[in-house]
Amino acid sequence: MSEMAEKNSNTEQNILEAAKVVFVAKGMDGARMQEIADKAGINKALLHYYFRSKDKLFEAVFVEILSKLIPDISELLLSELPLFEKIRKFTQHYIDTIRENPLIPVFILHELNREPEGIARTFKSMGIQPQIFIDEIKREIEKGTIVPIDPLHLIVNLLSMCIFPIVAQPIMQHLIFEENGEAYSAFLEQRKKEVPEFIINSIRKK
Amino acid sequence: MSEMAEKNSNTEQNILEAAKVVFVAKGMDGARMQEIADKAGINKALLHYYFRSKDKLFEAVFVEILSKLIPDISELLLSELPLFEKIRKFTQHYIDTIRENPLIPVFILHELNREPEGIARTFKSMGIQPQIFIDEIKREIEKGTIVPIDPLHLIVNLLSMCIFPIVAQPIMQHLIFEENGEAYSAFLEQRKKEVPEFIINSIRKK
DNA sequence: TTTACTTTTGACCACTTGGTTAAACTATAT
DNA sequence: ATATAGTTTAACCAAGTGGTCAAAAGTAAA
Structure with a gap:
């Protein structure tokens, strides 16, 4: 039972939410992965576990907003x-x-x-x-x-x-x-x- | 003969000009001191000689624009x-x-x-x-x-x-x-x- | 309990960043 | 010439950056 993307694993959604706030407020360049992690209440490495890179995370946020x-x-x-x-x-x-x-x-x-x-x-x-x-x-x-x-x-x-x-x-x-x-x-x-x-x-x- | 600010020493003006272009295009966070130096055709340390810090340089640019x-x-x-x-x-x-x-x-x-x-x-x-x-x-x-x-x-x-x-x-x-x-x-x-x-x-x- | 897996973490790394420093260069005044 | 002052440079540094990794912690089926 791990075929589909199923229930947007909460953590993933938390990250996206936190990332959205930080990216929108500070822009891609001003945003820090650490700050996003803190705001999501998780370890920085988890960001890379769910979204491979800062760019990928940013794009995910951007798509969601649009x-x-x-x-x-x-x-x-x-x-x-x-x-x-x-x-x-x-x-x-x-x-x-x-x-x-x-x-x-x-x-x-x-x-x-x-x-x-x-x-x-x-x-x-x-x-x-x-x-x-x-x-x-x-x-x-x-x-x-x-x-x-x-x-x-x-x-x-x-x-x-x-x-x-x-x-x-x-x-x-x-x-x-x-x-x-x-x-x-x-x-x-x-x-x-x-x-x-x-x-x-x-x-x-x- | 070095009392007044006299002829905006060319170099200083070059820096301001280059900084304006880079700052406006990339924003404070996205701008790199190195890129500004390159665009002004000078050494990076000169930026700090004329304007003490990135913040100071940014403010100078911002004031000039306004x-x-x-x-x-x-x-x-x-x-x-x-x-x-x-x-x-x-x-x-x-x-x-x-x-x-x-x-x-x-x-x-x-x-x-x-x-x-x-x-x-x-x-x-x-x-x-x-x-x-x-x-x-x-x-x-x-x-x-x-x-x-x-x-x-x-x-x-x-x-x-x-x-x-x-x-x-x-x-x-x-x-x-x-x-x-x-x-x-x-x-x-x-x-x-x-x-x-x-x-x-x-x-x-x- | 054991097994197999996903999720989460702390420690770590290579690299870039803004910033410093001491020495070299330039030009002017004496 | 040479002392004095401002200008420019190359080399360097500490801090912060995105990113990695191996191991720990959790989870659920066998």
Whole structure:
């Protein structure tokens, strides 16, 4: 009885969890195997027993993060709501999601430019299909519901306004709120309403 | 004749230049003193002769980057153009600026969350004053030129749509253009017109 | 209990890292 | 020339790194 990968042996899952925290916080280069081992409450050699090397462990973590993130995005884009409602829902849900793990986007971007080839391969293996959403926007333009606009720019605008203010919190918080974390938190909360209205206001045909 | 700091002794400037490239590309943790020395064409010990330690060298680089970036931002916000024109100019200039050093924002964000205390101090020492721009927006609202909107959200929206698409290029390029770098480059070029119109379209009173 | 196996550990290693030091080089002033 | 000061180098070091290994500890079937 040791054919299949069976019950992700707890220890293995502990390691992955600890590794995720450390890697995301410090990046591949800043992360130490010892710290991961400590955080998982095990011996350092065990890390190499389950995952052969630091690189392998990192990749496992990276894959896990991506494969949780990507379906999350796709799901919403494919729902059946009217466009404006979809924009509202997406913004709200997406801002919340990123706020739960605010370090992940910068982590991904930093690692992506540290080692473009390897990471890109991982990325490619799991597909995102924005085409359906693009088509939906085109249809609304034809219907005359919204102003003519390149759907790509609209999507990028939407993503930008959701993601950037969260990842840039350490800067923004200082620039506009003098290190008042709660004020910035409230600010992000407001954005769940402000952003969709800002967008809709721009594209709605009057 | 060795009282003043006089002519930034060439070597020192070479080191700073090399260090900037390496630090920005690999981050503090990923950067190697040896690589910086090689890139500067000098012995590794010279790094420690001019800058005492890796930390000191890093801080020098970080300060240099910030002190070039910040006036660049302030300048435009304080010019005398009408609001819409200012938004157009800002977008165009800012997108170009960031495209010249696309790695810097992620570098700053990554380092900022690696060591919030130390970096924040550096940040604080050089002030940015968004208040003037905020007041200008408020005035336009009172005048009735633009729709009532929280100036902070407007500013953050503007920054987001400028910065994010550039720093996220490695992801976006894959997601929407299948690794076609030139297509994405053209896309960013378009944004210099699309973004300001998108914003103005949203806030202009009709 | 014995056997066979997986899991876990402590001790260890080769190598890289940032950093030091003493000596060599350079140029200027006397 | 030669003393003086700043600059540059090669060789070196201690600490930390990812990684290994053989043995111990656990586990379950025979």
